[in-house]
Amino acid sequence: MAPINICLLSTIAISLALLSSFGHASDPSPLQDFCVAVNDSNAAVFVNGKICKDPEMVTAEDFFFAGLNKPGDTSNAVGSKVTPVNVNQLPGLNTLGVSLVRIDYAPYGLNPPHTHPRATEILVVVEGTLYVGFVTSNPADATQKNKLFTKTLYPGDVFVFPEGLIHFQFNTGKTNAVAFAGLSSQNPGVITVANAVFGSDPPISRDVLTKAFQVDANVVKYLQGQFWTNNN
Numbered sequence: 001m002a003p004i005n006i007c008l009l010s011t012i013a014i015s016l017a018l019l020s021s022f023g024h025a026s027d028p029s030p031l032q033d034f035c036v037a038v039n040d041s042n043a044a045v046f047v048n049g050k051i052c053k054d055p056e057m058v059t060a061e062d063f064f065f066a067g068l069n070k071p072g073d074t075s076n077a078v079g080s081k082v083t084p085v086n087v088n089q090l091p092g093l094n095t096l097g098v099s100l101v102r103i104d105y106a107p108y109g110l111n112p113p114h115t116h117p118r119a120t121e122i123l124v125v126v127e128g129t130l131y132v133g134f135v136t137s138n139p140a141d142a143t144q145k146n147k148l149f150t151k152t153l154y155p156g157d158v159f160v161f162p163e164g165l166i167h168f169q170f171n172t173g174k175t176n177a178v179a180f181a182g183l184s185s186q187n188p189g190v191i192t193v194a195n196a197v198f199g200s201d202p203p204i205s206r207d208v209l210t211k212a213f214q215v216d217a218n219v220v221k222y223l224q225g226q227f228w229t230n231n232n
């Protein structure tokens with residue numbers, strides 16, 4: 001475990017250093033030193049972000065999170081677990097435009113195709129081998145197809161997923177894999193494609209999905225009947 005702990009510390013430092021150049025690409029720039037988030041679930045006022053805690057009440061704990069050295073539970077259908085550190089786990093991130101995740105993969109585990117609507121992601125592999133990729137948005141030329149960019153990553157390799165584009169990571173090895181990623185938003189959001197399309201509540205009309213995917217209605221019925229794993 002010692003090598004992983006060393007990699008963990010270096011990964012966090014590298015990820016946040018790299019993010020500093022584009023940390024405000026999505027989130028507004030802060031107008032004060034900090035704006036520690038408070039629990040606003042019962043607030044009558046809605047803001048773009050989180051309501052600020054009284055600066056006089058802020059402590060060092062508001063800027064601290066412990067536990068990224070602990071592996072996530074990958075015993076699910078996709079074989080991966082994302083452990084986020086965004087403004088919901090670390091209130092001091094509010095208005096700062098950065099967040100972090102740890103991703104654990106079982107052998108042949110997958111972080112399925114998904115998108116972050118508010119953030120670019122930069123990922124570094126700490127352990128194992130990952131096959132990663134992203135798909136471009138619809139091309140202006142209707143005769144062309146969305147382009148796929150892929151790469152096989154090894155420990156120490158870094159890959160970036162542009163904001164809003166569908167991307168994935170797949171553990172191609174027979175052993176566990178670990179990666180860390182920095183994101184250019186305090187609250188990047190995540191939309192897992194299969195979950196959103198086939199597992200929404202209420203479900204999307206089968207007529208819509210049958211037409212969209214050009215498949216038989218029974219195929220759509222089967223897919224909507226599956227349990228879609230949330231690995232976040």
